[in-house]
Amino acid sequence: MTTSxxxxxxxLPYDDSPRxxxxxxxxxxxxxxRYWWTSTLFLLIAxxxxxxxxxxxxxxxxxxxxxTDAANLWYALMTAHGLGAFxxxxxxxxxxxxxxxLMRLGFPLRTYVFAEISYWAMVIGTLGIVVSTVFLGFAASxxxxxxxxxxxxxxWTDTATFIFSFSVLLAGVSIIAWCVALIISVTGPAISGxxxxxxxxxxxxxxxxxxxxxxxxxxxxxxxxxxxxITVIGINMFFMTLPFALLLVLMIVQTIDSGFTTDPELxxxxxxxxxxxxxxxxxxxxxxxxxxxxxxxxxxPLVFGKVVVLAWTxxxxxxxxxxxxxxxxxxxxxxxxxxLNMTHEPxxxxxxxPSALSLFGLGxxxxxxxxxxxxxxxxxxxxxxGWLSAGFQGVINATIQFNVAVxxxxxxxxxFHHMALLAMGMVIFGVFYxxxxxxxxxxxxxxxxxxxxxxxxxxxxxxxVVCWLGQGLDGAPRxxxxxxxGFGWDIWTKLSIPxxxxxxxxxxxxxxxxxxxxxxxxxxVKDPATAV
Amino acid sequence: MNGTLLFITIxxxxxxxxxxxxxxxxxxxxxxxxxxxxxxxxxxxxERAEPMWAVFALxxxxxxxxxxxxxxxxxxxxxxxxxxxxxxxxxxxxxxxATVKAGNVDFKVTSADVSHGFGLFDPDGxxxxxxxxxxGVTSTLSTKLEKAGRYKILCFEYCGVNHAQMIGQIEVTx
Ligand SMILES: [Cu+2]
Ligand SMILES: [Cu+2]
Numbered sequence: 001m002t003t004s005x006x007x008x009x010x011x012l013p014y015d016d017s018p019r020x021x022x023x024x025x026x027x028x029x030x031x032x033x034r035y036w037w038t039s040t041l042f043l044l045i046a047x048x049x050x051x052x053x054x055x056x057x058x059x060x061x062x063x064x065x066x067x068t069d070a071a072n073l074w075y076a077l078m079t080a081h082g083l084g085a086f087x088x089x090x091x092x093x094x095x096x097x098x099x100x101x102l103m104r105l106g107f108p109l110r111t112y113v114f115a116e117i118s119y120w121a122m123v124i125g126t127l128g129i130v131v132s133t134v135f136l137g138f139a140a141s142x143x144x145x146x147x148x149x150x151x152x153x154x155x156w157t158d159t160a161t162f163i164f165s166f167s168v169l170l171a172g173v174s175i176i177a178w179c180v181a182l183i184i185s186v187t188g189p190a191i192s193g194x195x196x197x198x199x200x201x202x203x204x205x206x207x208x209x210x211x212x213x214x215x216x217x218x219x220x221x222x223x224x225x226x227x228x229x230i231t232v233i234g235i236n237m238f239f240m241t242l243p244f245a246l247l248l249v250l251m252i253v254q255t256i257d258s259g260f261t262t263d264p265e266l267x268x269x270x271x272x273x274x275x276x277x278x279x280x281x282x283x284x285x286x287x288x289x290x291x292x293x294x295x296x297x298x299x300x301p302l303v304f305g306k307v308v309v310l311a312w313t314x315x316x317x318x319x320x321x322x323x324x325x326x327x328x329x330x331x332x333x334x335x336x337x338x339x340l341n342m343t344h345e346p347x348x349x350x351x352x353x354p355s356a357l358s359l360f361g362l363g364x365x366x367x368x369x370x371x372x373x374x375x376x377x378x379x380x381x382x383x384x385x386g387w388l389s390a391g392f393q394g395v396i397n398a399t400i401q402f403n404v405a406v407x408x409x410x411x412x413x414x415x416f417h418h419m420a421l422l423a424m425g426m427v428i429f430g431v432f433y434x435x436x437x438x439x440x441x442x443x444x445x446x447x448x449x450x451x452x453x454x455x456x457x458x459x460x461x462x463x464x465v466v467c468w469l470g471q472g473l474d475g476a477p478r479x480x481x482x483x484x485x486g487f488g489w490d491i492w493t494k495l496s497i498p499x500x501x502x503x504x505x506x507x508x509x510x511x512x513x514x515x516x517x518x519x520x521x522x523x524x525v526k527d528p529a530t531a532v
Numbered sequence: 533m534n535g536t537l538l539f540i541t542i543x544x545x546x547x548x549x550x551x552x553x554x555x556x557x558x559x560x561x562x563x564x565x566x567x568x569x570x571x572x573x574x575x576x577x578x579e580r581a582e583p584m585w586a587v588f589a590l591x592x593x594x595x596x597x598x599x600x601x602x603x604x605x606x607x608x609x610x611x612x613x614x615x616x617x618x619x620x621x622x623x624x625x626x627x628x629x630a631t632v633k634a635g636n637v638d639f640k641v642t643s644a645d646v647s648h649g650f651g652l653f654d655p656d657g658x659x660x661x662x663x664x665x666x667x668g669v670t671s672t673l674s675t676k677l678e679k680a681g682r683y684k685i686l687c688f689e690y691c692g693v694n695h696a697q698m699i700g701q702i703e704v705t706x
Contacts, residue, residue, distance in 0.1 A: 068693055068694070071693050071694070071696070072693045075690070075692075075693065075695075139692075139693070141690055145646065145647055145689070145690060145691075147645075147646055147647075147667065148646045148647070148690075148691065148692060151622060151645050151646045151692065152692065153622055153623075153692045153693050153694070155692070155693050264646075264647060264666060264667050264668070265666060268647075298570070299570055300570060300573075300575070303575055303578050303579055304579070304582070305579050305580075305582040305583065307582050307583050307586045308582065311586065327664075329649070329662060329663055329664045329688075330664045330666060330671075331605070331606045331663070331671060332666050332669040332670065332671045333669070333670050333671060333672055335669070338606045342604070345597065346593075346597055349593035349594075349596070349597060350593075352589060352593060353586065353589060353590070356585065356586070356589040357582065357585065357586060357589075360581075360582065360585045361582070363554070363555060363558045364575070364578035364579070364581075366558050366559070366561075366562060367558050367561050367562075367565075367573055367574075367578065368561045368562070368564055368565040368568070368570065368572060368573035368574075369562060369565045369570045369573060370562075370565050370566050370568075370569050370570030371562035371565060371566070371570075373562070381555075381559065384555065385552055385555050388548075388551050388552065388555065389548045389551065389552055392544060392547050392548055392551065393544065395593070395596070396540055396543070396544060399596060399597075399600050400600065400603065400604045400605075401536070401600040401602070401603025401604065402536060402540055402600070402603075404536065404603070404605055404661060404662065405534065405536040405537045405540065405659065406537070406540065407662060407688070408649055408651075408662070408688045408689060409659075473537050473540065473541050474537075475534075475537070475653065475657070475658065475659035477649075477651060477686055477687075477688055478690075479690035479695065480695065480696040481695075481696050482696055483696070484686070484696065484699060486657065487653075487657045488657070
């Protein structure tokens, strides 16, 4: 192959990324690839655990030991699966991807220290989570359900609780370090150009205020839309990881001094203050990726006005005061929790605004465009539809009257798998297909495998999720290793197994395709963005 | 399936079919878009519609908020005909009295150790209502029990290894 200055077909279409320094590109790309491959390895492990969990519920496999040992192992695997799939795969993959997106948008990392801390803290934290759950039997679920870690009914020790808490704390350190890296990058000189602007002014620009008030927030360059959700999640997670970190520290202290205890309701509030925003650690980067790629596939700028900027600011503020929608069923006599629950219901509704406007603007961008359909764009549009259909479930869950009926049922499990895999996971794979040729400088190994991956995930995924939704609407509770007889719930579990297998095969085909692409022979061409 | 769950099923299905339907129209429109080279999309019109769309979304959630206020459990309690004390512990429910007359029944729920959930199912296996059992404090769940028979109590918050076996019961008579 000859050296040319233009990448061949299959690379990122219609790229208008600014001229980049080749050394920066090389360094960022190697860092991002590290995030990508490590998180994909975690997906394989977490996915395998998921298969074991659902098959056990269906009575298809057994876990070692007597009934009690098997049950505790099941709950331990559930704990590992939740953190593994959500944080160590999806969030971790997207955290890496955003570093790449930032670079492509002309906001490369200004220091690599925080990104390196973030990477290693997540890797070590994930290994610690595996050790404490799979090997030491810690099984209090990812939300810890304080004080459950200290009432293990003889199933795990305080040492296991210590290792678990410390490991999750490391994952928290990873998230905070990453937020710092993002904020430093978007508030750098690139956001305002030659205009003299203070740090807060540049932060305002990164939040898109220049699009609303161009005379107040001056810049040589219009803030690219993807920068807005990136900045929002950087700010949100920097602050909202702290309450959970505090709870983990309190738990660590209790493993050392058993007389030191925390109020269970306070603990639950601290956990959920992080537990809701962390969902957006997946969603907002996904939205940033959609803002970046969809206009490139549609060959036109995003169809957005100014309201979307305002919606993001509202969303950012709302995200910090809505956690109590996970605690609607907590209203002890004489406590203030019911008041908090009541106020967090309308605030939760407000966060539908950035979603509603994004779904509108993305749809408007695609509408009657000369849209390029390829594996990347197919996965992304399927992800948008997943976001829409799972988002409506979110509105139902946020409504107190409905929450009474669905709280802690398998409907919720269906909802977050729908959101995590069929909305955000679809976009994650879409990002891979869209970015891989540019990032890896290699052509996609197989278009056919990409199609199998796509349709398998769609058919298997929706069949699998609908079984949980139906089961939950039938009243079946979540977090049961095996559901009780006499309610007719098992039929749903059995029905979901073939769909789950289709889904698993599809994802394996996808990962194989990715691996073959990465190990194929590279193009000997330059990325136009770095060619001088 | 109880009434609320049935309502959710219908509401969700209708809204999702409409929303996904709109997206299918958008996807189909790219065929025409390709033929036209993307030249005829009503971009300005769509851009101008953004504020209207935001207002519409706000109106929908406001209506939802107001319409469901009546279903907020702690705001809507009928005067109880009888009261039942429920103590949850790893891994059982202690229910007193074990039999109660049909009518408005308040459950005073507490936990002796970790968080549990009190999930009440009627004799036909349909969920009636639920509340969290918080350690050390009492929470009151007001219910209207009309059917006579044996109600089951399922633990509705994961509480440890035998959580799935933590099933209690209460007898309701006419
Ligand atoms: Cu939430
Ligand atoms: Cu339980």
